[in-house]
Amino acid sequence: MNPDAAGFGLYVHWPFCLSKCPYCDFNSHVHDSINVEDWKNGYLAALKWFAAQTGRREISSVFFGGGTPSLMPPALVADILDTAGQLWSMAADVEITLEANPTSAEAGKFRDFAAAGVNRLSLGIQALNDADLGALGRQHTAREAIKAWRMAHAIFPRASFDLIYARPGQTRKAWEKELRQALSLGARHISAYQLTMEPETPFHKRYEAGKLHLPDEETAIAMYEQTRAIMAGAGLELYEISNFSVPGAQCRHNLLYWRYGEYAGIGPGAHSRLIGQSGQRRAISAIRAPARWLARAQQGGIEEDVPLSPHEAAREYLLMSLRMTEGLDLTRHAALGGAPVNEDACADLIAQGLLHRPGSSRIAATNAGRLVLDHVITQLA
Ligand SMILES: C[S@@+](CC[C@H](N)C(=O)[O-])C[C@H]1O[C@@H](n2cnc3c(N)ncnc32)[C@H](O)[C@@H]1O
Ligand code: SF4
Structure with missing residues (x-):
């Protein structure tokens, strides 16, 4: 593969959630009020800063990640996509993914997201029983999640069913039932993440105190092997550690990261890998705190901009690929x-x-x- 043939992607980070899940250490925050106009101005300014760095490129994929981007007003998603299309250009078959949580309020916005240009939804279902959803601190029931999935499946040409396994008290049998249910609901792309104890999270603290019990390592490995076998039986092949899909339904944006393509990341804490004038890669990271990022958005919201040596770039490619x-x-x-x-x-x-x-x-x-x-x-x- 030509070194630069992995594509050019755009990542947009929305750093807000309805509530903070006790296992999550992503850059996500709960705020009572968000000034949408300020955020719109911030994102558009940051897009312009990045376009000045890259020059005109063709965008092969866009990914709205979070936090919970399904809380964004669809008009804001449309404005970001319109501006990005003017500053760069969108490939005819551009993939535009948005991460969504399956509460009913968010599902009610799916059609508007599709009208804004989103053509792939990654739905954070996580579990298919209410006891586990409650323990994970999720704001939706299993019934709501299934309803939201049916809507997503009907509206978007491509959708991902995201689940977490090796949860406290979960058995292999219970996990198999959930996987088969996801498949019976027509999932053609499933992300199955093993629950990890991230330092400083409430789950980690409870785990360290002996108050939260996870399946042992042997069981977690058996669950992973079981996942691979059940998925393969249904025609969903593993294409990355935690990702399974039928042929052609892979997430192109994530493939771009793992194939070490070039990407601009807009929003608090977002990362970018851009190829500079000399052909050298730049590792850019944005300020993590939302208010500080917003205050610096005119300058791209940048915290660090570091050139990578060819050796470092090749090592990153090795790690990802x-x-x-x-x-x-x-x-x-x-x-x-x-x-x-x-x-x-x-x-x-x-x-x-x-x-x-x-x-x-x-x-x-x-x-x-x-x-x-x-x-x-x-x-x-
Ligand atoms: C950060 S979330 C963003 C999307 C959305 N807010 C959601 O919760 O689905 C992206 C994915 O990371 C998963 N995730 C976050 N923390 C995790 C952890 N400690 N272990 C496993 N998966 C985790 C989420 O469950 C979700 O599927
Ligand atoms: S909704 Fe998603 S991003 Fe927000 S806290 Fe929960 S897992 Fe993290």
């Missing part, structure tokens, strides 16, 4: 400026069944390798 089933393209890795991947380490990992060669110029983690991906990466890098 090995998450995918398709793995790493050795030619691209070399073109980015990476030192040749250690052949002895490769041979050892292949002999151990952790790595394989899906093509003459590719290496990829096996199912066993994905379970110990950090170890595989340490050996190769």
Whole structure:
């Protein structure tokens, strides 16, 4: 693959939620009142700052992430997309994803999001029983979630059904039932995230105090293997550690990250990887605190803008690409400026069944390798 053929994407971060889930450490905040006009001005100013850095490019995908972007007024989503289309240009088949929570108020806005240009919805269902949804601190019932899913499925050409597994007290049998229910509802893309204990979250504190009990590691691994088998049986192949889809329904925006494409990230805490005039990559990160970001939006809301050496860029590509089933393209890795991947380490990992060669110029983690991906990466890098 040509080093720059992975596409150009736009990420927009909406940092607000109705309430804070006790397991989440994303840059998300609960605010009573949000001045939409100020935020609109902030996003449009930041878009202009980024367009001045990149020049005219064709956008292959846009992703509204959060926080809870389904709380955004659809007119704001439309304004951001219109401005982005004027500053850059949108590919004819551009993918535009919005992350949504399945409360009834948000589901009522789905048609307006579609009218604004969104053509893919990633719906955070997380669990399909009310006891677990309550324990996760979610603001919706399973019934509401299913209703919202049916609407999303009917309105958007592509939709993702997002679930969390290895939850407190969850059994393999219960997880299998949920997965089969998701499939029976017509899901063609499922993101299944293993619940992780993020430092400083209320869940982490309860876990450390021995008050929250998770399935043990063996059970969590068995749940992962079970997920892969059930999905494959229904035609949804794993294409990244936590993502499954039928052929052609993969999230193109996430593939762009993992294939190490170029992207501009707008909004509090967003990250960007842009290729500068000299061909060198720049790692840009935005100010995380919403009010501080907004105050600096005219200057892109930037906290840091660091050039990456070819070696650093190639290492980032290695880290990202090995998450995918398709793995790493050795030619691209070399073109980015990476030192040749250690052949002895490769041979050892292949002999151990952790790595394989899906093509003459590719290496990829096996199912066993994905379970110990950090170890595989340490050996190769
Ligand atoms: C940050 S959320 C944003 C979208 C939306 N607000 C939602 O909750 O679905 C994106 C995804 O990350 C997942 N997530 C957040 N914290 C997690 C954790 N500690 N373990 C596993 N998944 C997590 C969410 O459940 C969701 O599917
Ligand atoms: S709704 Fe999503 S982003 Fe907001 S706190 Fe919950 S998991 Fe995090």
